[in-house]
Amino acid sequence: MTNPSMKKAAIILSFSIVTAVFSGQAWAEQGTSTSTPANVTSSDRSNPYEVAGINDPAEFTTYFAKLQKAVKGNNPAEVADLISYPLNLNKDNKKYVFYNKNEFIKKYDRIFTSRVRENLLAQKADKVFVNYQGIMVGDGDLWIGKQNNKLGVIAVNIINNPYEVAGINDPIVFEHNFSLLQKNVKEGKKSEVANLMVYPLKVNHNGKTMQIKTKKDFIAKYDKIITAKVKKALLAQKADKVFVNWKGVMIGKGELWIGQFGEQVGVFVINQ
Incomplete structure (x- = not known):
């Protein structure tokens, strides 16, 4: 993993999540005085969606259920009926506008990406930011509102994922875990570092491989695993200057490899 050919082939990736602004509707900043955490029950007379121009909370919850059903059923035509045109798509720091159903359906998979669909289906109607x-869905992946007196999706924001080829679904999770790993290694917090490993962890040294099967085993052998060389490479690495391929995300010159296994993003190989 550390040979010169890999170094030559390395692709330096730069990652930044851009807060997109679109005409008439902006990617909102949470925590402002205009925000309302929605929490609707059948007996709740208040309307947490009113600030977004929706007079009847049932109108939104009914609409949202239809949208999730159409997306889950992978029915672009039904989803297209639930868009309020013109639809703004923010991607790669550029804005694209879709004016009708036909345009939307042709580009459906590029607009409603796997991440957008996943975050939409995971969103609870009573746990949205307004x-x-x-109304914001997910991490700002979708915005729903009234346009030309029609309730629908008014904007889609696609967050680029430079770690996708490594099988990592969410770049925010990777960067969060990577930051924690650096912090905990720097502070010598063995238990916290152990939580960021994927077991069984492979540790390669002088052509031999040692398997660390449990967190307890990792902590007991911590100083033999996280050597000075490994620590130095990790702490010197910038998250936006990593090499990525189908095997995972390489740290340093291959001292550590990070990947996603199930829902966990963590270190799965250490090369000493």
Whole structure:
């Protein structure tokens, strides 16, 4: 993993999540005085969606259920009926506008990406962020509001994922875990570092492989695993300057490899 050919082949990736702004509707900043955490029950007379221009909370919850059903059923035509045109798509720091159903259906998979669909289906209608600009779904992947007196999706924001080829679904999770790994290694917090490993962990040294099967085993052998060389490479690595391929995300010159296994993003190989 550390040979010169790999170094030559390394692709330096730069990752930044851009807060997109679109005409008439902005990607809202949470925590402003105009925000309202929605929490609707059948007996709740308040309307947490009112600030977004929705007078009847049942109108939104009914609409949202239809949208999730159409997306889950992979029915682009039904989803297209639930868009409020023109639809703004923010991607790669550029804005694209779709004016009708036909345009939307042709580009459906590029607009409703796997991440957008996943975050939409995971969203609870009573746990959305609301402000005067609309109703935010997920991490801002979708915005729902009224346009031309029609309730629908008014904007889609696609967050680029430079770690996708490594099988990592969410770049935010990777960067969060990587930051924690650096912090905990720097502070010598063995138990916290152990939580960021994927077991069984492979540790390669002088052509031999040792398997660390449990967190307890890792902590007991911590100083033999996280050597000075490994620690130095990890702490010197910038998250936006990593090499990525189908095997995972390489740290340093291959001292550590990070990947996703199930829902866990963590270190699965250490090369000393």
